[in-house]
Amino acid sequence: MLFDYETLRVIWWILIGALLIGFAIADGMDLGVGNLLPFLGKRDEERQQIIASIAPHWDGNQVWFITAGGAIFAAWPLVYAAAFSGLYMALLLVLFALFFRPVGFDYRDKVEDPRWRTSWDWALFGASAVPSIVFGVAFGNLFLGLPFHLDEYMRSHYEGFLLTAFLPLLNPFALLCGIISFAMLSTHGAVWLQMRTDGAVQERARKTVRILAPITIIGFAVAGLWIAYGIDGFHIVSQQALDSDSTPLEKVVERAPGGWLANYSLYPITIAAPVIGFVGAILTLLLSMLHRPGKAFLTSALSVAGIIGTAGLSLFPFIMPSRTIPNSSLTIWDATSSHLTLTIMFWVVLFFLPVVLGYTAWCYIRMWGKIRIPDDTHPKQSGY
Amino acid sequence: MLPTMLYDDTFVDLSRLQFAMTALYHFLFVPLTLGLTWILVIMESVYVMTGKVIYRDMTKFWGKLFGINFALGITTGLTMEFQFGTNWSYYSHYVGDVFGAPLAIEGLMAFFLESTFAGMFFFGWDRLSKVQHLMATFCLALGTSLSALWILIANGWMQYPIGADFSVDTMRMEMVNFVDVVLNPVAQAKFIHTVAAGYVTACMFVMGISSYYILKGRDLAFARRSFAVAVGFGLASILSVIVLGDESGYTLGHAQKTKLAVIEAEYETQEAPASFNLIGIPNDKTMEVDYAIKIPYALGLIATRSFDQEVTGLHDIIAENEARILRGITAHDYMVRIRAGDKSETLRADFEAVKHDLGYGLLLKRYVVNPSDATPDQIKAAARDAMPAVAPMFWGFRMMVGIGIYMLGMIAIGFYFTAKRVLDKKRFYLKLMVLSIPAPWLAIELGWFVAEYGRQPWAVSDLLPTFLAASELTKADLIFSISGFFLFYTVLLVIEMWLMVKFAKIGPSSLKTGRYHFEKQVAAPAYPAAE
Numbered sequence: 001m002l003f004d005y006e007t008l009r010v011i012w013w014i015l016i017g018a019l020l021i022g023f024a025i026a027d028g029m030d031l032g033v034g035n036l037l038p039f040l041g042k043r044d045e046e047r048q049q050i051i052a053s054i055a056p057h058w059d060g061n062q063v064w065f066i067t068a069g070g071a072i073f074a075a076w077p078l079v080y081a082a083a084f085s086g087l088y089m090a091l092l093l094v095l096f097a098l099f100f101r102p103v104g105f106d107y108r109d110k111v112e113d114p115r116w117r118t119s120w121d122w123a124l125f126g127a128s129a130v131p132s133i134v135f136g137v138a139f140g141n142l143f144l145g146l147p148f149h150l151d152e153y154m155r156s157h158y159e160g161f162l163l164t165a166f167l168p169l170l171n172p173f174a175l176l177c178g179i180i181s182f183a184m185l186s187t188h189g190a191v192w193l194q195m196r197t198d199g200a201v202q203e204r205a206r207k208t209v210r211i212l213a214p215i216t217i218i219g220f221a222v223a224g225l226w227i228a229y230g231i232d233g234f235h236i237v238s239q240q241a242l243d244s245d246s247t248p249l250e251k252v253v254e255r256a257p258g259g260w261l262a263n264y265s266l267y268p269i270t271i272a273a274p275v276i277g278f279v280g281a282i283l284t285l286l287l288s289m290l291h292r293p294g295k296a297f298l299t300s301a302l303s304v305a306g307i308i309g310t311a312g313l314s315l316f317p318f319i320m321p322s323r324t325i326p327n328s329s330l331t332i333w334d335a336t337s338s339h340l341t342l343t344i345m346f347w348v349v350l351f352f353l354p355v356v357l358g359y360t361a362w363c364y365i366r367m368w369g370k371i372r373i374p375d376d377t378h379p380k381q382s383g384y
Numbered sequence: 385m386l387p388t389m390l391y392d393d394t395f396v397d398l399s400r401l402q403f404a405m406t407a408l409y410h411f412l413f414v415p416l417t418l419g420l421t422w423i424l425v426i427m428e429s430v431y432v433m434t435g436k437v438i439y440r441d442m443t444k445f446w447g448k449l450f451g452i453n454f455a456l457g458i459t460t461g462l463t464m465e466f467q468f469g470t471n472w473s474y475y476s477h478y479v480g481d482v483f484g485a486p487l488a489i490e491g492l493m494a495f496f497l498e499s500t501f502a503g504m505f506f507f508g509w510d511r512l513s514k515v516q517h518l519m520a521t522f523c524l525a526l527g528t529s530l531s532a533l534w535i536l537i538a539n540g541w542m543q544y545p546i547g548a549d550f551s552v553d554t555m556r557m558e559m560v561n562f563v564d565v566v567l568n569p570v571a572q573a574k575f576i577h578t579v580a581a582g583y584v585t586a587c588m589f590v591m592g593i594s595s596y597y598i599l600k601g602r603d604l605a606f607a608r609r610s611f612a613v614a615v616g617f618g619l620a621s622i623l624s625v626i627v628l629g630d631e632s633g634y635t636l637g638h639a640q641k642t643k644l645a646v647i648e649a650e651y652e653t654q655e656a657p658a659s660f661n662l663i664g665i666p667n668d669k670t671m672e673v674d675y676a677i678k679i680p681y682a683l684g685l686i687a688t689r690s691f692d693q694e695v696t697g698l699h700d701i702i703a704e705n706e707a708r709i710l711r712g713i714t715a716h717d718y719m720v721r722i723r724a725g726d727k728s729e730t731l732r733a734d735f736e737a738v739k740h741d742l743g744y745g746l747l748l749k750r751y752v753v754n755p756s757d758a759t760p761d762q763i764k765a766a767a768r769d770a771m772p773a774v775a776p777m778f779w780g781f782r783m784m785v786g787i788g789i790y791m792l793g794m795i796a797i798g799f800y801f802t803a804k805r806v807l808d809k810k811r812f813y814l815k816l817m818v819l820s821i822p823a824p825w826l827a828i829e830l831g832w833f834v835a836e837y838g839r840q841p842w843a844v845s846d847l848l849p850t851f852l853a854a855s856e857l858t859k860a861d862l863i864f865s866i867s868g869f870f871l872f873y874t875v876l877l878v879i880e881m882w883l884m885v886k887f888a889k890i891g892p893s894s895l896k897t898g899r900y901h902f903e904k905q906v907a908a909p910a911y912p913a914a915e
C-alpha cells in the first residue's frame with residue numbers, strides 16, 4: 001500500500017472535507033437560490049427565471065450531499081453510525097425538507113394554476129432553508145460536543161428522545177452557526193443569480209448580497225470570539241499510536257478553555273482558512289456592489305471553502321466530540337475504516353472525482369449564458 | 385460491560401417496518417427509471433440515425449413521464465442513503481468497513497453521472513448537438529444501471545458476506561478482499577435479475593399506455609412505434625428475468641440455503657435432484673407440505689443447475705443451526721474474555737477457530753443477556769427461529785413467478801401481433817395490456833419481500849442478527865419517523881400519480897408541437913420531412 005495508515009487517515013480527513021466543501025459550493029448555491037426564490041421573484045415569470053438558472057444543475061449538485069454521506073459511511077463508519085442516529089430528529093427534519101426539492105423543481109411548471117405554483121415556490125423555500133440552517137446548527141453542536149457515548153461493543157447510546165433530544169441542539173451558539181450557514185449559502189445563491197439573470201431579479205439579488213454578506217462576516221467573527229472565550233475545546237491527553245486499529249475507547253480526552261484554537265498556534269499556516277473566509281466574503285460584497293458578479297461568485301466559493309475549512313481545522317483531529325463521555329469522542333485516528341478500505345476508496349476517489357468534475361464543468365459550460373424572461377427575441381427553453 | 389437489557393421485539397419490528405416501507409416505496413420508482421432510460425436511448429438513437437421527428441417526440445414525451453417518476457426516485461433515494469446510519473447504527477458500525485465502500489462508489493460512479501446528465505436530458509435539447517444529447521441520454525441510462533450494480537453488490541454482500549473477516553479488536557467486519565466483494569456471485573445474479581426486471585417494468589408501462597392510445601384511436605403512428613420499441617426490448621428483458629432468476633445464488637452460504645428451503649417448503653432433504661413443490665399448503669407445525677403437487681427433479685435443476693447436488697431441507701438446517709449456536713456460545717465467551725483484556729495467544733487462536741459462528745451465538749441475545757446462560761430449550765428455540773416463516777415466502781415467491789410468466793405471455797403475444805401488424809384490431813389484448821400496467825410492480829415488490837424477509841433473522845447472513853443491528857432509539861422516535869414518512873410519502877405519491885395519469889392521458893399533445901390529437905382541431909402541421 002502506497003500510504004501508511006496514519007497518512008491515509010489525514011488524506012481521508014482532507015477528502016471528506018473536500019466533499020463537504022464541494023457540497024456547500026455546488027448544492028449550497030442552489031440551496032441559497034431556493035432560500036431567496038419567493039423574495040427575489042415577485043412574478044411567476046421571475047420565479048421561473050430564477051429556477052431556470054439552477055434547473056439543469058441542482059440534481060447533480062445534490063449528489064455531493066449523497067456522496068458525502070456515502071463517503072463518511074465508507075471512511076468513517078463509526079461517525080456515520082453515531083452521528084446520524086444521535087442526530088435522528090435533526091436528520092429527519094433535513095430529509096423531510098429535502099423531499100420537496102426534486103418534486104418542486106419538476107412539478108412546479110406542470111400545472112398553470114397560480115395557487116399550485118405558489119405552493120411549490122414556498123415548498124422549495126422550506127426545502128432549501130431548513131437544510132441550510134440545520135447543517136450550520138449541526139456543525140455548531142460539534143464544537144460543544146454531542147451527547148453520545150460508545151459502550152464496550154462500540155454500540156452508540158444517546159440522551160433523550162424526540163424533542164428532549166432535539167431541542168438541546170438549538171442552543172445559542174449552534175443557532176448562530178445556523179444563521180452563518182444560512183447567510184453564507186444565501187449570499188452564494190444571490191451572487192449566482194446576479195451573475196446568471198438580468199433585469200429586476202439581478203438587481204434584487206445584488207441588493208440582497210449587501211444585506212447577507214455582512215451578516216456572514218459579522219456572524220463568522222462573533223463565532224470565532226465565542227469559540228476563543230466562551231467554549232471549552234476538546235484536547236487529547238493520551239492515545240494509542242496513530243497507525244493502530246480504530247479503537248476509540250483507548251484514549252483520554254479533556255476539555256480546556258480556548259482548546260479549539262490550539263491548532264492555529266501549533267500549525268500557523270492554518271490561519272489561512274479563516275483569513276480566506278473573511279477576505280472572500282468581503283471581496284464578494286465589494287465585487288457584487290461593483291457589478292462584477294462573475295468574480296464575486298469565485299470569491300464567494302472561496303469564502304465558503306474558508307469558513308468550512310476553519311470549522312474542520314479547529315476541530316482537528318476530532319470529528320465528533322462527545323459531551324457526555326469525552327473519551328468516547330471520535331477522531332480521525334480512531335474512527336476510520338481499515339487500512340485496506342481506506343486505500344481502495346482513496347484510489348476510487350482519485351480516479352472518479354476528476355471525471356465527475358470534468359463532465360460537470362462541461363455541462364455548466366453548455367448551459368452557460370444569461371437566463372432571460374422569454375419574449376419575442378428569447379424563446380422559451382426546454383424543460384421538464 | 386454487557387448490555388443489561390434484553391432486546392425489545394416491538395422496537396426492532398418498528399425499525400424493520402420503517403426500512404421495509406421506505407425501501408419498498410423507493411422501489412416503486414426505481415424500476416421504471418432503470419428501464420425507461422434505456423427505452424429513451426433506443427428512441428433517441430433512431431431519431432439521430434434516421435432524423436425522423438416522431439422519434440424525437442417519442443423521446444421527449446416518454447422522457448416527460450420519466451421525469452415525473454424520476455423526481456420521486458431521487459426524493460426517496462435520499463432516505464435510503466442515510467437510513468443505515470439513522471436506524472441501523474450498530475449495523476453501520478459492524479459492517480461499514482465493507483458495506484460503506486459500494487455505497488460511496490455508487491455515489492461517485494453512478495449518481496453523479498445519472499443526475500448530472502438527467503439535467504442535460506431535460507434542458508439540453510436547445511443547447512447540445514443531436515449526438516451530444518444522445519450521449520447525455522446514454523450517460524443518464526448508464527448511470528442509472530450502474531447505481532443498481534453497486535447497491536446490489538452491497539445488498540448481495542448482506543445475503544452472502546464474502547471477502548471480509550471479523551476483527552475482535554475493532555469489533556467489526558473488515559474488508560480482506562475487495563475483488564471478492566465486487567464479484568460476489570450472489571450480487572451478480574441479483575444485479576442481472578433486478579435490472580432486467582426494471583427493464584420489463586418500463587416496457588409494460590410503455591406498452592400499456594400505448595395500448596390506451598390505440599384503443600382511443602389517437603396518435604396511432606406514435607403509439608404503434610412506442611409499443612414496438614417497448615415490446616422488443618421487453619421480450620429480451622423478460623426472458624432474462626426468468627431464465628437468469630436469482631435462485632442460482634441460493635446454494636451459496638447457509639442463510640441462502642435456508643431461504644431456498646423456505647421458499648420451496650422443503651422440510652426434508654431429498655435425494656438429488658430434488659422435486660419441486662409446485663403448489664401446496666406449507667404447515668410449519670407438522671413441518672410438512674399438505675396437498676402438495678410435486679414436479680420431479682425440477683427443484684434440483686432450478687436451484688443447483690445440476691443432477692447430483694442436494695438441496696438441504698429445513699430439518700437438517702435446524703440441526704446445523706443448533707451445532708453452530710453451540711460453537712457460537714464458545715466464540716462469544718472467548719470474545720468477551722479478549723475484550724476484557726485477556727492477551728493470551730492461545731485464547732486468540734481458539735477464538736479465530738470458532739469466530740465464524742459468533743453470529744449464531746449472538747442470536748441467543750434475544751433470549752438471554754449472556755449467551756452462555758442459555759438453557760437447552762432456548763438454544764433449540766433459537767435454532768428453530770433462525771429462519772423466516774415458510775408460508776409468506778412460499779406464496780410470495782410463487783406469486784412473483786406467476787406474474788412473471790403472465791408478463792412473458794403478454795409480451796410474447798404483443799410481439800407476435802406487432803410483427804403481424806394486427807395489433808390495432810386486438811382490442812381485448814389491448815384492454816388487458818392497459819390493466820396489466822401494475823403487474824411488474826407487484827412482482828418486483830414481492831421479489832424484494834422474498835429476498836429480504838427471506839434473510840431474516842439476519843441483517844447480514846450468518847454474521848449479525850437483525851435485532852442487534854438497530855440503533856438505540858426509542859419507540860416514540862420510531863413512531864414519529866414512521867408517521868412522518870407515511871404522511872409525506874402518501875402526499876407525494878398522490879401528487880405523482882395524479883400528474884402521471886394526467887400527462888399519460890393527454891399523451892404527446894402535452895409536448896405542444898401542434899402535431900398531435902388534442903391540438904389538431906386547431907391546425908394540423910405534418911411532421912417536418914427531417915431535421
